Amino acid sequence: MKKAKIKNNYFKSQNVDVNMNDSKKLIYAGKAKDVYETEKEDEVIVTFRDDITAGDGDKKDNLKGKGECNSLISSKLFEVLEEKDIKTQYIKLIENGSMLSKKLDMLPLEVIARNIATGSLLKKFPFKENQKLDPPIIQMDYKNDEYHDPMLNDEITKALGLATQEELDEIKEITLKINEVLSKFLKEKEILLVDFKLEFGKDSQGNIVLGDEISPDTCRYWDIHTLKTLDKDSFRQSQDNVMDIYKQVCNMIVDENDLKKWNINN
Numbered sequence: 001m002k003k004a005k006i007k008n009n010y011f012k013s014q015n016v017d018v019n020m021n022d023s024k025k026l027i028y029a030g031k032a033k034d035v036y037e038t039e040k041e042d043e044v045i046v047t048f049r050d051d052i053t054a055g056d057g058d059k060k061d062n063l064k065g066k067g068e069c070n071s072l073i074s075s076k077l078f079e080v081l082e083e084k085d086i087k088t089q090y091i092k093l094i095e096n097g098s099m100l101s102k103k104l105d106m107l108p109l110e111v112i113a114r115n116i117a118t119g120s121l122l123k124k125f126p127f128k129e130n131q132k133l134d135p136p137i138i139q140m141d142y143k144n145d146e147y148h149d150p151m152l153n154d155e156i157t158k159a160l161g162l163a164t165q166e167e168l169d170e171i172k173e174i175t176l177k178i179n180e181v182l183s184k185f186l187k188e189k190e191i192l193l194v195d196f197k198l199e200f201g202k203d204s205q206g207n208i209v210l211g212d213e214i215s216p217d218t219c220r221y222w223d224i225h226t227l228k229t230l231d232k233d234s235f236r237q238s239q240d241n242v243m244d245i246y247k248q249v250c251n252m253i254v255d256e257n258d259l260k261k262w263n264i265n266n
Helices: 066-083 120-124 154-159 165-188 242-253 256-261
Strands: 026-029 033-037 043-048 051-054 059-062 090-095 098-102 109-116 132-142 191-202 208-211 219-223
Touching: 043 066, 051 066, 066 090, 066 098, 066 165, 066 242, 066 256, 109 165, 132 154, 132 165, 154 165, 165 191, 165 208, 191 242
Parallel strands: none
Antiparallel strands: 026 033, 033 043, 043 098, 051 059, 090 098, 109 132, 109 191, 191 208, 191 219
């Protein structure tokens, strides 16, 4: 399959059937995404901004085109998961940078799957650097800026009323399946999935559904041959080619058929 080539100029889409304008009510503004209401109560528009942060928001920048790259990568990976019967909030990419999504009541949990020991895990536990973790480690953090996203266990999570044991077990099971599906898919793209962060919510029927995004902002990707960083670690490390890396990942994951399907002009 021929890979897409991400150019320096913005992508533009055609035949957009959801009108993004100032009349749409902003429901939520995060560090790099905004969520807007639509005419349907159970649907929202998620827009990806060019903002990038690290270090609990202490380090910030704005990278032209980053939001669009992340929207394409996330859309592709959500579609890969949907094909494997994993429920996500994704409905469709309505324009480059904006996804139509199911409205979820988000759980204040960050669910982290780790396949290789690196990053913050090495600062907290005596793992060897790049140690393979088999089976993968599933870690949960409390998504709360005031408390700086502390690590949770099941007992604390239940005591805080964040989730039930049944919900925690389901989230862990889904996360392991996501890890299996994405690890295989990305390996075919010559990307090693080192670790990644997920967020889940409940739909209008109370089902646990994957939300948020899956991108270089939320995943640790390495080149499968060189182990070169292909994610936000490049920003954390103050590399001067961060946007080039994001475009490279987008080229590796998204192909020309995807762009045609989404009506994106390459």
